[in-house]
Amino acid sequence: MDFTLPESAREVRRGVAAICARYDMAYWQRCEEQKRWPEEVWAELAKGGWLGLAVPEEYGGGGQGLLELTVATETLAASGAAGGSAFTYVLTPGFGALTLARHGSAAQKAELLPRLAAGELETCFALTEPDAGSNSLAISTSARRDGDEYVVNGQKIWITGVQRAARMLLVTRTIPAAEARPRTSGLTVFLVDVPQAVAQGRLSYRPIPKMGANTTPSNMVFIDDLRLRATDVVGEVDQGALVLWDVLNPERILLGASALGGAEVALRAAVAYAKEREVFGRPIGANQAIAFPLAQVKAKIELARLMLYKAAWLFDRREPCATEANIAKLTASQAAWEAADHAFQTHGGMAYSLEYPIARLLADARVGRVAPVTEELLLNYLATQVLGLPRSF
Amino acid sequence: MNIVVCVKQVPDTATERKLSSKDNTLDRDAADGVINELCEYAVEEALKIKEAHGGEVTVLTMGPAKATDTIRKALAMGADKAVHLVDDALHGSDALGTSHALAQTLKKIGFDLVILGSESTDARTGVLAAMLAERLGTPQLTLARKVDIDGSAISIERVTDYGYDKVTATLPAVVSVVEKINEPRYPSFKGIMAAKKKPVQTFGVADAEIDTAQVGLASSWSEVTEFAVAPPRAAGTIVKDEGDGGAKAAEFLASKKFI
Numbered sequence: 001m002d003f004t005l006p007e008s009a010r011e012v013r014r015g016v017a018a019i020c021a022r023y024d025m026a027y028w029q030r031c032e033e034q035k036r037w038p039e040e041v042w043a044e045l046a047k048g049g050w051l052g053l054a055v056p057e058e059y060g061g062g063g064q065g066l067l068e069l070t071v072a073t074e075t076l077a078a079s080g081a082a083g084g085s086a087f088t089y090v091l092t093p094g095f096g097a098l099t100l101a102r103h104g105s106a107a108q109k110a111e112l113l114p115r116l117a118a119g120e121l122e123t124c125f126a127l128t129e130p131d132a133g134s135n136s137l138a139i140s141t142s143a144r145r146d147g148d149e150y151v152v153n154g155q156k157i158w159i160t161g162v163q164r165a166a167r168m169l170l171v172t173r174t175i176p177a178a179e180a181r182p183r184t185s186g187l188t189v190f191l192v193d194v195p196q197a198v199a200q201g202r203l204s205y206r207p208i209p210k211m212g213a214n215t216t217p218s219n220m221v222f223i224d225d226l227r228l229r230a231t232d233v234v235g236e237v238d239q240g241a242l243v244l245w246d247v248l249n250p251e252r253i254l255l256g257a258s259a260l261g262g263a264e265v266a267l268r269a270a271v272a273y274a275k276e277r278e279v280f281g282r283p284i285g286a287n288q289a290i291a292f293p294l295a296q297v298k299a300k301i302e303l304a305r306l307m308l309y310k311a312a313w314l315f316d317r318r319e320p321c322a323t324e325a326n327i328a329k330l331t332a333s334q335a336a337w338e339a340a341d342h343a344f345q346t347h348g349g350m351a352y353s354l355e356y357p358i359a360r361l362l363a364d365a366r367v368g369r370v371a372p373v374t375e376e377l378l379l380n381y382l383a384t385q386v387l388g389l390p391r392s393f
Numbered sequence: 394m395n396i397v398v399c400v401k402q403v404p405d406t407a408t409e410r411k412l413s414s415k416d417n418t419l420d421r422d423a424a425d426g427v428i429n430e431l432c433e434y435a436v437e438e439a440l441k442i443k444e445a446h447g448g449e450v451t452v453l454t455m456g457p458a459k460a461t462d463t464i465r466k467a468l469a470m471g472a473d474k475a476v477h478l479v480d481d482a483l484h485g486s487d488a489l490g491t492s493h494a495l496a497q498t499l500k501k502i503g504f505d506l507v508i509l510g511s512e513s514t515d516a517r518t519g520v521l522a523a524m525l526a527e528r529l530g531t532p533q534l535t536l537a538r539k540v541d542i543d544g545s546a547i548s549i550e551r552v553t554d555y556g557y558d559k560v561t562a563t564l565p566a567v568v569s570v571v572e573k574i575n576e577p578r579y580p581s582f583k584g585i586m587a588a589k590k591k592p593v594q595t596f597g598v599a600d601a602e603i604d605t606a607q608v609g610l611a612s613s614w615s616e617v618t619e620f621a622v623a624p625p626r627a628a629g630t631i632v633k634d635e636g637d638g639g640a641k642a643a644e645f646l647a648s649k650k651f652i
């Protein structure tokens with residue numbers, strides 16, 4: 001058994017950290033406050049090939065896998081970008097490049113992968129609907145066959161990054177949920193040219209005001225009679241679930257990685273403050289009431305990291321990874337929340353001041369416990385699928 | 394064009410740097426080794442010249458075995474191959490000894506243009522480019538903030554206290570660069586992975602026909618006889634302004650002979 005990260009992943013950590021070292025906490029704070037995309041970091045990551053890590057070499061990428069993307073995501077978040085920076089890696093390198101590399105047609109790969117690898121073209125992913133969040137198989141956005149084309153109608157919510165996306169991976173039902181046997185059948189994933197659909201008036205979106213992660217807007221999306229071609233299908237018609245698992249597992253792993261990086265940032269801030277802040281003539285970190293929770297967070301971070309890397313490693317080997325991805329997402333998000341919460345407690349009243357980064361860390365960490373999947377659903381998966389307990393629904 | 398960039402591994406300035414109590418030389422194991430910052434500018438300039446005029450960039454370093462990390466960094470930036478001059482006999486060489494060793498190696502591997510950073514952050518002698526040019530019998534164009542090449546003609550803008558001098562010469566030549574010259578690129582992921590497979594040739598003193606009487610600690614013309622840790626910075630003087638702050642500040646400056 002060898003726990004050594006492969007050299008490629010170690011180089012990713014060094015390379016991404018070297019770029020991130022030029023952007024401090026204040027930079028990320030400004031991006032959040034000004035609700036702006038971290039253009040500068042994005043450009044540098046793109047130029048160095050750090051976004052295209054998982055794109056095959058023949059399409060201009062780094063020829064690596066989800067493990068390298070995981071390490072990159074974690075490194076970026078741990079540099080100070082924290083959990084809200086997750087979208088840098090989740091939207092395009094994850095949703096777009098990783099999915100198309102595995103499930104795209106030859107034409108889709110040739111057209112899009114080189115530009116995805118270079119960071120020139122961005123993507124987003126649309127699954128969740130107002131009435132289908134946790135129960136995502138119940139989506140009702142429909143794609144009806146009409147000659148050689150499909151006509152799509154429906155509504156999506158919490159679709160992040162539509163504004164910058166040239167393509168959307170859109171999950172539809174070609175068989176209504178009520179008629180699909182098994183429930184996982186009848187799903188079809190399409191590639192949508194977003195600017196074109198917007199220009200045709202077939203797709204519109206409205207950002208949702210949100211309490212954190214404001215570097216990238218999340219939106220309601222409305223689709224009316226959007227016509228798509230058969231060549232726009234990713235994977236097979238009605239077999240979209242196969243594509244979906246390869247989107248949702250990496251999503252959990254990458255969001256887990258950004259949560260983990262966020263936990264590192266919060267812990268670092270808390271430890272620094274606990275060493276420096278003196279009350280009753282000694283640094284507050286000398287008090288076990290301060291020190292022990294931080295030590296406990298450290299333990300949870302290390303445990304979550306092991307499971308994240310294992311889940312990514314399994315995915316890259318094309319082995320089942322859902323259990324590991326779910327455990328990793330659950331524990332990393334919990335570690336992030338506990339780190340932010342204890343960082344708050346350690347900073348005392350000053351945590352409430354926006355001069356300190358704690359508010360941003362707290363908001364970023366909190367959403368990780370419900371997105372992209374709630375803690376309860378993750379626990380439910382473990383209870384029913386792993387422990388074999390009876391289902392409640 | 395055959396461009397050779399001399400790079401040096403130096404102790405990371407972010408870590409505590411120490412001298413060895415054994416022979417008063419730099420303790421290279423005590424601190425993390427990193428590429429000397431100005432050498433990155435030299436590598437960048439070499440790559441730019443190659444991109445504009447074609448040719449090949451070879452990295453040359455003299456240093457202990459662990460200097461391979463620095464070689465890989467330069468290769469990751471885009472250099473084509475490297476020569477690592479490594480031999481216990483070279484330990485403790487001063488600038489004269491180092492210039493002899495590097496000049497002998499350069500004669501062996503051949504060059505049209507040698508580029509160096511203008512100084513290293515550890516020894517800071519800043520004389521190596523001049524010494525190399527002298528030993529190689531080529532023109533020296535030092536402290537360049539800009540380099541132009543036209544056929545076999547090379548011209549630089551040499552940084553001076555009053556602005557810059559335009560210096561021209563004919564290749565082959567030795568150039569040293571300052572940090573104003575460019576913005577060194579970050580190694581890309583592909584560059585880093587490719588660097589692991591690029592050829593690194595190892596030279597010892599015999600391979601490069603280096604005269605061992607001219608190198609190493611015993612042959613150095615300079616010697617560190619003793620050293621001490623710098624005293625911690627003393628507290629400054631606070632002048633309290635009670636309406637006469639200006640006069641007090643002037644008195645202070647006068648007492649230190651600043652005015």
